[in-house]
Amino acid sequence: MRIVPALLLPFFLCGCVAQIAADVVTAPFKVAGAVIDATTTSQSEADEKRGREMRKSEERQRKAEKKATKEAREQADARTND
Numbered sequence: 001m002r003i004v005p006a007l008l009l010p011f012f013l014c015g016c017v018a019q020i021a022a023d024v025v026t027a028p029f030k031v032a033g034a035v036i037d038a039t040t041t042s043q044s045e046a047d048e049k050r051g052r053e054m055r056k057s058e059e060r061q062r063k064a065e066k067k068a069t070k071e072a073r074e075q076a077d078a079r080t081n082d
Contacts (some may be wrong), residue, residue, distance in 0.1 A: 041049075
Protein backbone atom coordinates (compact mmCIF):
# COMPACT_ATOMS: atom_id res chain seq x y z
CA MET A 1 0.00 0.00 0.00
CA ARG A 2 2.86 2.41 0.58
CA ILE A 3 4.04 1.92 -2.96
CA VAL A 4 0.94 3.57 -4.48
CA PRO A 5 1.43 6.95 -2.71
CA ALA A 6 5.13 6.82 -3.50
CA LEU A 7 4.34 6.31 -7.19
CA LEU A 8 1.76 9.10 -7.24
CA LEU A 9 3.93 11.60 -5.41
CA PRO A 10 5.96 12.68 -8.48
CA PHE A 11 2.78 13.46 -10.41
CA PHE A 12 1.52 15.72 -7.64
CA LEU A 13 4.88 17.41 -7.22
CA CYS A 14 5.21 17.97 -10.96
CA GLY A 15 2.26 20.35 -10.96
CA CYS A 16 3.51 22.07 -7.84
CA VAL A 17 7.00 22.55 -9.26
CA ALA A 18 5.59 23.83 -12.55
CA GLN A 19 3.43 26.37 -10.71
CA ILE A 20 6.38 27.56 -8.63
CA ALA A 21 8.52 27.89 -11.75
CA ALA A 22 5.80 29.92 -13.45
CA ASP A 23 5.48 32.17 -10.41
CA VAL A 24 9.24 32.72 -10.28
CA VAL A 25 9.36 33.62 -13.97
CA THR A 26 6.43 36.06 -13.85
CA ALA A 27 7.27 37.67 -10.49
CA PRO A 28 9.70 40.31 -11.85
CA PHE A 29 7.15 41.44 -14.43
CA LYS A 30 4.43 41.73 -11.79
CA VAL A 31 6.72 43.75 -9.52
CA ALA A 32 7.79 46.04 -12.36
CA GLY A 33 4.17 46.60 -13.35
CA ALA A 34 3.21 47.45 -9.78
CA VAL A 35 6.09 49.93 -9.48
CA ILE A 36 5.15 51.63 -12.75
CA ASP A 37 1.50 51.84 -11.70
CA ALA A 38 2.49 53.33 -8.35
CA THR A 39 4.80 55.96 -9.83
CA THR A 40 2.74 57.13 -12.79
CA THR A 41 -0.49 59.07 -12.73
CA SER A 42 -3.11 58.61 -15.39
CA GLN A 43 -4.90 61.57 -16.94
CA SER A 44 -8.13 60.72 -15.14
CA GLU A 45 -6.32 60.54 -11.78
CA ALA A 46 -4.71 63.91 -12.48
CA ASP A 47 -8.11 65.38 -13.38
CA GLU A 48 -9.66 64.00 -10.19
CA LYS A 49 -6.84 65.45 -8.10
CA ARG A 50 -7.16 68.84 -9.80
CA GLY A 51 -10.92 68.80 -9.21
CA ARG A 52 -10.46 67.98 -5.52
CA GLU A 53 -7.94 70.80 -5.13
CA MET A 54 -10.31 73.26 -6.83
CA ARG A 55 -13.24 72.22 -4.61
CA LYS A 56 -11.10 72.55 -1.48
CA SER A 57 -9.88 75.97 -2.61
CA GLU A 58 -13.43 77.13 -3.29
CA GLU A 59 -14.54 75.84 0.11
CA ARG A 60 -11.70 77.72 1.85
CA GLN A 61 -12.67 80.87 -0.04
CA ARG A 62 -16.36 80.52 0.93
CA LYS A 63 -15.39 80.03 4.58
CA ALA A 64 -13.13 83.10 4.51
CA GLU A 65 -15.90 85.19 2.92
CA LYS A 66 -18.44 83.93 5.46
CA LYS A 67 -16.07 84.73 8.33
CA ALA A 68 -15.36 88.22 6.95
CA THR A 69 -19.11 88.88 6.55
CA LYS A 70 -19.77 87.72 10.10
CA GLU A 71 -16.99 89.89 11.51
CA ALA A 72 -18.20 92.92 9.53
CA ARG A 73 -21.75 92.36 10.81
CA GLU A 74 -20.50 92.04 14.41
CA GLN A 75 -18.48 95.25 14.07
CA ALA A 76 -21.49 97.05 12.64
CA ASP A 77 -23.66 95.79 15.49
CA ALA A 78 -21.03 96.87 18.00
CA ARG A 79 -20.96 100.39 16.50
CA THR A 80 -24.73 100.69 16.56
CA ASN A 81 -24.88 99.51 20.18
CA ASP A 82 -22.37 102.12 21.33
